[in-house]
Amino acid sequence: MITPVPAALHPARIHPSSIVEDGAQLGRNVEIGPFCHIGAKVRLGDNVRIMSHVVILGSTSIGDNTEVFPNAVLGCAPQNIHYKGEDTELVIGSSCTIREGVTMHPGMPDFGGKTTIGDNSLFLAYSHVAHDCHVGDHVILSNNVMLAGHVTVGDRVIMGGGAAVHQFTRVGHHAFIGGLAAVSNDVIPYGMLNGNPGVLMGLNIIGMQRSGFDRKAIHAVRRAYKTIFDSNTPIRENIAQVREQTDKNAAVADIIAFIDAESERALSSPARGQRG
Template structure:
């Protein structure tokens, strides 16, 4: 540890191992049979219940709670990883339930996996190397994120959903249980099925986040315009982009589609590509 335990008003169970070099914040509680590696940093008021393993260059923000058998910061599941000091950065106020696994990044892709604030990771969900997960996100039980996945703020993913590597899920999107997400999902989108199909908009999520009726109606109109089957999606987006009265929510969708991506765009029709 960075300083003798006596200098920290923290509670560390005698059966746990906190290796020399680990930085432990104030009022941290480390329950029985945990193992904290030498390059780990735990923020103030972190609580590790029991049998938690945190290794590598992992930072856990203030107020996070980690349930039993979670494993954070161990080597990525990638045959090209050779033990480099890459990072896993987890924000403040996250709840990490039983058996959750999160891995640091790969050196050839920036070397960092990031998780925002106040997110919840339910039992046995997985965040692979080089993922970037936003704030106020919920990954339900057994959700699987492959490497290099980007999840926007306030995304909710149902149990057992799986996201293909390099795929982006826009903010405020909703992913149904057992969905297979192999293409990008627009902000505010709602995707279900295997293969995943864009079923509409996450209107309830927008309402809960405080969007007013004009913004919601604008997004509905934009959705219909973008996915109008009469012409290709890119042409529809170009016409929408040319309009001068687009509000911020619609602009977010356009910017998401315009951004470079490894994946195609999820749409309401099976097999249709952006």
């Protein structure tokens, strides 16, 4: 039987209309607003604030100082016909902001059983993170962004409203995805993608500047980008040329390592139909 935990017996502030199942672990100074449901396997860190009508179920953990707005649903069963009720996880980091109607699902047992969200990330209204996604730190998903299963999003990525990311796609760190973009292939670190189908439009120079990259790093990335996506020769040959350069810096090395890594998807490029 599910019974509310009396606020007087717990260090958290729990509205009397909310249900916190026995077994839930609540940190110090947690606040749970009206008409929420917190499952027995949920773990909330210190100073977590849960507003009204929020549902958090399953083996879901939320880091310190995270704020969850009304009608968010976190940790419910993955939207996958092969899910049979296994105990899998959703791990949300610290100091995140999860706005109205956001949905996040735990992983599938055949793929590690865990969905992870980094620290200091912002999820605007009705954005969706599907099973087995891995989202980095300082990420922004704007309204109605949709991540399909098994998507990997690097640190400091920004996605515009309504963007949709195909399953198993990787989005490299510091990338920028335009609103309503259809991301069906991998996006290199620092890349800027827009359109449907998604086309690489250049580099997220502003994002690099905001993150403290110096002029040398930015110019090196620009040169590597022009070489890699030179339409006169195949991308793989261009990548080999960049790899052989002796003056590439860490930012360029990140791009090469991203391209070299195994992936289910092709590589997004500046030309429609051009594939890696």
